[in-house]
Amino acid sequence: MAPTASNRPIVISGPSGAGKSTILKRLFEEYPDRFGFSVSHTTRGPRGEEKDGVEYHFVTREQFDDLIAKKGFVEHATFGSNSYGTSIAAIEDIEKKGRTCILDIEMEGVKQVANHPTFPRPRFLFLSPPSMDILEQRLRGRATDKEADILKRLNQAKVEMEFAKSPEAPHDKIVVNDDLEKAYQEAKAFIVGEDA
Numbered sequence: 001m002a003p004t005a006s007n008r009p010i011v012i013s014g015p016s017g018a019g020k021s022t023i024l025k026r027l028f029e030e031y032p033d034r035f036g037f038s039v040s041h042t043t044r045g046p047r048g049e050e051k052d053g054v055e056y057h058f059v060t061r062e063q064f065d066d067l068i069a070k071k072g073f074v075e076h077a078t079f080g081s082n083s084y085g086t087s088i089a090a091i092e093d094i095e096k097k098g099r100t101c102i103l104d105i106e107m108e109g110v111k112q113v114a115n116h117p118t119f120p121r122p123r124f125l126f127l128s129p130p131s132m133d134i135l136e137q138r139l140r141g142r143a144t145d146k147e148a149d150i151l152k153r154l155n156q157a158k159v160e161m162e163f164a165k166s167p168e169a170p171h172d173k174i175v176v177n178d179d180l181e182k183a184y185q186e187a188k189a190f191i192v193g194e195d196a
């Protein structure tokens with residue numbers, strides 16, 4: 001089933017700590033049946049209680065590379081020795097349920113999705129922190145990241161912010177997450193509003 005104008009997938013990106021999870025959590029709470037996250041593929045093995053097709057589609061390296069060759073991923077990346085990717089089929093699984101697929105992906109993935117040879121262009125939302133200082137405060141306030149991770153995230157944030165300003169950035173909308181309520185309303189208007 002081809003996505004209609006109203007359920008075209010939405011790509012949300014932005015630096016770590018910009019508030020993507022916070023805004024998406026609220027959106028899913030307000031619209032419990034309307035959206036879905038696609039299940040990613042990975043070459044890493046399941047951990048703990050993880051089940052194939054639920055947390056991830058667990059595949060061999062050969063299967064993963066085969067899907068890359070067939071242009072079956074809208075985006076994929078390798079971290080350490082493990083690869084991860086979002087398949088077109090997984091996005092279609094969400095569309096088949098009558099839901100809009102939300103893709104929460106990082107900058108390199110955004111570029112790949114925007115440049116995919118066959119996948120129809122989704123809608124791109126970029127969530128920006130109000131400033132680097134505030135981003136740093138929020139990352140520290142989150143208290144989930146180690147100091148070295150925070151510094152890495154801040155460096156990467158600079159790269160992402162530069163990309164967002166560059167002409168190759170595909171974003172249809174940039175929302176600055178200053179006041180959370182305002183940012184949520186703006187993000188929601190883009191995602192479910194009349195222009196959706």
Ligand SMILES: Nc1ncnc2c1ncn2[C@@H]1O[C@H](COP(=O)(O)OP(=O)(O)OP(=O)(O)O)[C@@H](O)[C@H]1O
Pocket residue numbers: 014015016017018019020021022023138139141142177178179180181183
């Ligand atoms: N407008 C806001 N004002 C103040 N704090 C905020 C605001 N938005 C988000 N936060 C806080 O900032 C921190 C980072 O937000 P969040 O975890 O949603 O970011 P993220 O973009 O999902 O990051 P990651 O990509 O690392 O998952 C959280 O502690 C969150 O509660």
